[in-house]
Amino acid sequence: MSDIATNGLRYVTPNGGTGLTLVPRTDEKQTLKDFKSDQEVRWCPGCGDYAILAAVQGFLPELGLRRENIVFVSGIGCSSRFPYYLNTYGFHSIHGRAPAIATGLAASRPDLSVWVITGDGDALSIGGNHLIHALRRNVNLNILLFNNRIYGLTKGQYSPTSEVGKITKSTPMGSLDRPFNPISLALGAEASFVARTLDSDRKHLQSVLREAAAHRGASLVEIYQNCNIFNDGAFDQMKDPALRDDITLRLEHGLPIVSASKAVRRAANGGIEVVDRASVAEDEILVHDAHNPDPSVAFALSRLDEPAFEHVPLGIFRSVDRPAYDTLMAEQLKEAEGTRGPGVLGDLLHGGDTWRVG
Amino acid sequence: MTKQVQQLDRVIIRFAGDSGDGMQLTGDRFTAETAEFGNDVSTLPNFPAEIRAPAGTLPGVSSFQLHFADHDILTPGDAPNVLVAMNPAALKANLGDLPRGADMIVNTDEFTKRNLQKVGYAASPVDDGSLAEWRVHAVPLTSLTVKALEGFDISKKDAERAKNMFALGLLSWLYHRPTEATVKFLQGKFAKKPDIARANIAAFQAGWNYGETTESFSVSYEIKPASLTPGVYRNISGNQALAYGLIAASVQSELPLFLGSYPITPASDILHELSKHKRFGIRTFQAEDEIAGVGAALGAAFGGALGVTTTSGPGVALKAETVGLAVTTELPLIVVDVQRAGPSTGMPTKTEQTDLLMALYGRNGESPVPVIAPATPSDCFAAALEAARIAVKYRTPVMLLSDGYLANGSEPWRLPEIDDLPDLRVEFTTQPNGDDGETYLPFKRDPRTLARPWAVPGTPGLEHRIGGIEKADGSGNISYDPDNHDLMVRLRQGKIDGIARDIPALEVDDPDRDARVLVLGWGSTYGPIAAAVRRVRRAGGKVAQAHLRHLNPLPANTGEVLRSYDKVLLPEINLGQLALLLRARFLVDIISYNRVRGLPFKAEELAGVIQDVIDSE
Numbered sequence: 001m002s003d004i005a006t007n008g009l010r011y012v013t014p015n016g017g018t019g020l021t022l023v024p025r026t027d028e029k030q031t032l033k034d035f036k037s038d039q040e041v042r043w044c045p046g047c048g049d050y051a052i053l054a055a056v057q058g059f060l061p062e063l064g065l066r067r068e069n070i071v072f073v074s075g076i077g078c079s080s081r082f083p084y085y086l087n088t089y090g091f092h093s094i095h096g097r098a099p100a101i102a103t104g105l106a107a108s109r110p111d112l113s114v115w116v117i118t119g120d121g122d123a124l125s126i127g128g129n130h131l132i133h134a135l136r137r138n139v140n141l142n143i144l145l146f147n148n149r150i151y152g153l154t155k156g157q158y159s160p161t162s163e164v165g166k167i168t169k170s171t172p173m174g175s176l177d178r179p180f181n182p183i184s185l186a187l188g189a190e191a192s193f194v195a196r197t198l199d200s201d202r203k204h205l206q207s208v209l210r211e212a213a214a215h216r217g218a219s220l221v222e223i224y225q226n227c228n229i230f231n232d233g234a235f236d237q238m239k240d241p242a243l244r245d246d247i248t249l250r251l252e253h254g255l256p257i258v259s260a261s262k263a264v265r266r267a268a269n270g271g272i273e274v275v276d277r278a279s280v281a282e283d284e285i286l287v288h289d290a291h292n293p294d295p296s297v298a299f300a301l302s303r304l305d306e307p308a309f310e311h312v313p314l315g316i317f318r319s320v321d322r323p324a325y326d327t328l329m330a331e332q333l334k335e336a337e338g339t340r341g342p343g344v345l346g347d348l349l350h351g352g353d354t355w356r357v358g
Numbered sequence: 359m360t361k362q363v364q365q366l367d368r369v370i371i372r373f374a375g376d377s378g379d380g381m382q383l384t385g386d387r388f389t390a391e392t393a394e395f396g397n398d399v400s401t402l403p404n405f406p407a408e409i410r411a412p413a414g415t416l417p418g419v420s421s422f423q424l425h426f427a428d429h430d431i432l433t434p435g436d437a438p439n440v441l442v443a444m445n446p447a448a449l450k451a452n453l454g455d456l457p458r459g460a461d462m463i464v465n466t467d468e469f470t471k472r473n474l475q476k477v478g479y480a481a482s483p484v485d486d487g488s489l490a491e492w493r494v495h496a497v498p499l500t501s502l503t504v505k506a507l508e509g510f511d512i513s514k515k516d517a518e519r520a521k522n523m524f525a526l527g528l529l530s531w532l533y534h535r536p537t538e539a540t541v542k543f544l545q546g547k548f549a550k551k552p553d554i555a556r557a558n559i560a561a562f563q564a565g566w567n568y569g570e571t572t573e574s575f576s577v578s579y580e581i582k583p584a585s586l587t588p589g590v591y592r593n594i595s596g597n598q599a600l601a602y603g604l605i606a607a608s609v610q611s612e613l614p615l616f617l618g619s620y621p622i623t624p625a626s627d628i629l630h631e632l633s634k635h636k637r638f639g640i641r642t643f644q645a646e647d648e649i650a651g652v653g654a655a656l657g658a659a660f661g662g663a664l665g666v667t668t669t670s671g672p673g674v675a676l677k678a679e680t681v682g683l684a685v686t687t688e689l690p691l692i693v694v695d696v697q698r699a700g701p702s703t704g705m706p707t708k709t710e711q712t713d714l715l716m717a718l719y720g721r722n723g724e725s726p727v728p729v730i731a732p733a734t735p736s737d738c739f740a741a742a743l744e745a746a747r748i749a750v751k752y753r754t755p756v757m758l759l760s761d762g763y764l765a766n767g768s769e770p771w772r773l774p775e776i777d778d779l780p781d782l783r784v785e786f787t788t789q790p791n792g793d794d795g796e797t798y799l800p801f802k803r804d805p806r807t808l809a810r811p812w813a814v815p816g817t818p819g820l821e822h823r824i825g826g827i828e829k830a831d832g833s834g835n836i837s838y839d840p841d842n843h844d845l846m847v848r849l850r851q852g853k854i855d856g857i858a859r860d861i862p863a864l865e866v867d868d869p870d871r872d873a874r875v876l877v878l879g880w881g882s883t884y885g886p887i888a889a890a891v892r893r894v895r896r897a898g899g900k901v902a903q904a905h906l907r908h909l910n911p912l913p914a915n916t917g918e919v920l921r922s923y924d925k926v927l928l929p930e931i932n933l934g935q936l937a938l939l940l941r942a943r944f945l946v947d948i949i950s951y952n953r954v955r956g957l958p959f960k961a962e963e964l965a966g967v968i969q970d971v972i973d974s975e
């Protein structure tokens with residue numbers, strides 16, 4: 001316990017790393033198998049969650065982190081079963097609360113790589129409040145939002161990302177409420193890292209995870225995920241070889257924002273618009289700046305997939321540097337200790353007006 | 359003019375005024391002077407929930423009562439001997455509590471036509487003879503203060519504002535209080551505004567001099583120091599003691615404290631206090647709501663911190679699902695409920711004991727949690743340490759039931775020796791515990807305590823998953839097996855029940871061992887019950903007293919104690935919640951006494967109730 005005086009945590013992980021060193025690394029070679037737990041995976045055959053699991057298991061070894069310093073925290077939903085299938089530390093919590101639980105963990109243990117697994121209902125209905133606050137605080141979390149635009153686990157009610165008019169068991173005449181766009185919501189909450197990817201595109205998914213993991217602070221990654229039981233084909237246009245290259249607007253920092261046939265440019269009304277790629281000069285096309293401190297262009301990009309999925313931006317909308325919550329918290333502890341020295345219990349109790357009897 | 363000095367053994371003073379009149383500060387200072395002088399003292403602040411109700415109205419009245427004596431006392435007193443009324447509203451709101459013959463000091467400057475009208479007085483009661491049964495000291499406090507501060511470079515408003523210090527000075531003279539500490543306090547408080555500091559000190563001294571010279575006070579009073587147990591003392595409120603207890607628990611357990619909290623009356627001061635002590639490595643997190651507060655605390659506990667959440671009843675309702683998660687994941691967690699009058703928003707600044715059943719049963723499923731209730735403001739320190747001890751040792755959420763009366767009330771606290779504090783250190787599990795020497799079984803229990811191991815993230819080789827779904831005994835894998843569920847339900851219950859072996863027996867105070875009536879209590883009713891028991895005994899009545907600190911599990915001898923008396927009387931500030939439990943569990947015909955007025959019991963009232971029960975024998 002030699003770190004008591006220096007880091008204000010009085011907490012040393014059993015492997016000797018202190019609470020203020022960042023996540024410890026390993027030199028041991030890791031493979032996908034190291035991250036598979038012994039639990040049987042229980043999603044419906046064909047569910048998009050399988051692809052995401054395989055992509056994550058395949059990606060984690062490249063981080064080179066000690067497995068014991070990785071934690072997956074989830075809420076409730078089909079997607080939230082995820083932690084059971086990974087051989088890391090895991091906490092399958094309650095509906096909507098994973099960002100709050102993970103906030104306590106990440107804020108008090110900067111030596112951990114903390115991942116939140118959540119669904120569209122989990123993150124945006126019951127847990128909406130926790131999500132926006134974790135994002136605005138910039139807690140050092142990687143939040144993977146599995147968006148299948150439906151409640152899977154409760155057997156197919158519409159969700160806060162379902163399109164208006166969705167016919168489900170709870171909305172036989174069609175749903176009435178406008179959906180959230182998770183990217184717009186996250187940008188509105190001042191998230192410092194916001195991205196979107198697709199369950200079936202392993203390469204893209206892993207490239208986004210790589211950036212999310214490297215980002216210090218809260219990263220929100222929306223993953224379009226097919227629920228083949230209750231909302232099959234929700235993202236089929238994006239997977240259809242005949243359509244996908246035209247629909248998908250790739251967001252890559254420093255490159256023009258285009259699909260095979262479309263391009264994004266500044267519109268006369270001050271916003272942005274999608275036009276026929278052949279109709280614009282190359283230098284008219286908007287070049288993506290993920291690091292722009294002003295989120296308004298990223299927000300405009302997030303609105304492009306409305307209303308009918310004719311074109312969908314995929315990639316990192318925004319990635320800006322902002323101090324992470326745990327860093328700021330630890331700095332305050334250090335500052336308090338630095339100016340007045342570490343706390344001494346006896347002095348605390350004897351502080352204030354005391355008097356002696358007898 | 360020589361003045362007479364009279365000896366008293368105890369006095370109850372109530373300062374009452376408008377919310378903006380600084381009555382809480384005045385009361386705090388008088389308390390500090392009194393504690394320093396060596397009297398025993400107990401206080402009861404009473405303030406409106408509104409921050410600034412319209413000036414001069416009844417809802418805007420704020421008061422501070424303190425009871426001090428030359429012997430040890432147990433309550434802030436039933437009825438004041440002296441009322442300081444800063445305006446007509448304060449007089450009207452408090453007159454009903456003032457026994458005939460008591461003194462009152464009235465700030466006549468505020469008895470203007472307009473102020474009188476605001477509270478429905480047609481004429482000034484000071485002049486119309488309606489106060490003839492009290493000893494009224496009519497003092498123009500405001501104008502005397504302004505006059506005393508002539509020549510000071512401050513506004514008239516600031517001068518008027520110092521009238522509370524004039525009143526404090528007068529009362530300090532009247533009861534022979536030491537004054538140096540208050541002068542020092544004012545210098546510190548207004549360090550950045552030296553003119554205001556000087557003016558307040560001058561007003562304070564002018565109040566004292568006024569007492570010495572005026573003819574309206576011909577007698578002053580002396581109350582000898584009390585003979586308290588030797589030691590070093592400080593005055594402390596329940597919320598502050600509770601916060602200190604949590605800090606002590608962190609130090610004694612060597613676990614960093616993580617507080618997740620959302621502001622709510624009357625619990626917020628614990629959040630405020632802990633936020634000041636970051637150099638103890640304490641992380642305080644003001645969450646977006648109560649659910650996030652407890653969630654973050656639980657997340658921190660998973661990571662090896664001492665997780666704490668502080669709230670009041672409405673917040674406990676919101677936290678219920680997460681507390682259930684803590685029950686089933688078997689992680690240590692301290693949930694502090696500073697109870698207030700409910701249901702719903704109720705009366706935020708008023709006290710009640712109405713959350714007991716919610717603490718015990720307010721969750722889905724069989725979800726047992728230990729429940730602990732402190733008895734006095736300073737006892738909140740030891741109760742917090744005890745809550746931490748049980749949480750950490752048994753890996754369980756613990757409910758700590760304070761209330762508004764304890765939270766804001768204060769009393770002298772004999773400081774404990776640091777060496778006497780319990781050792782709360784825990785060992786995290788760092789090695790596999792399976793029979794094969796390789797696997798880690800997160801739900802393999804300690805056969806003695808039934809606690810499960812606590813392996814925190816960062817521990818190599820012990821990677822495991824926990825969660826709210828039912829777990830298989832031992833391995834912790836998801837299990838829907840009926841027999842396993844039955845077993846786990848019983849194991850979780852058995853673990854909490856077993857804590858009864860690890861807590862002190864219920865002690866009975868029955869000096870001559872011949873009482874036939876037992877008066878039982880829990881939580882903050884300790885003071886009023888004990889004071890009532892004293893009165894009854896002084897009058898020759900035989901009564902035994904016992905007080906429960908552990909509400910779940912109950913001390914092992916509880917049934918035996920209850921059955922060994924002919925009658926058991928249980929006063930509660932609810933409609934009989936503990937009585938319901940004890941009747942069901944021990945089949946004892948408890949006599950309940952219930953008042954739910956948002957106020958503590960009065961000793962006199964309880965003494966009458968006890969006497970009635972004795973007489974009905």
Ligand SMILES: Cc1ncc(C[n+]2csc(CCOP(=O)(O)OP(=O)(O)O)c2C)c(N)n1
Nearest residue numbers: 076077078079095119120121122151152153
């Ligand atoms: C407090 C609470 N309310 C409701 C539920 C029921 N419930 C479980 S999962 C779920 C919705 C899940 O939808 P989503 O987050 O989109 O996850 P998916 O199953 O689609 O992956 C609901 C309503 C619950 N478990 N807890």
Ligand code: SF4
Nearest residue numbers: 044047078152227228
């Ligand atoms: S219900 Fe849908 S989301 Fe859930 S496991 Fe089945 S396919 Fe996947």
Ligand SMILES: [Mg+2]
Nearest residue numbers: 119120148150
């Ligand atoms: Mg869903």
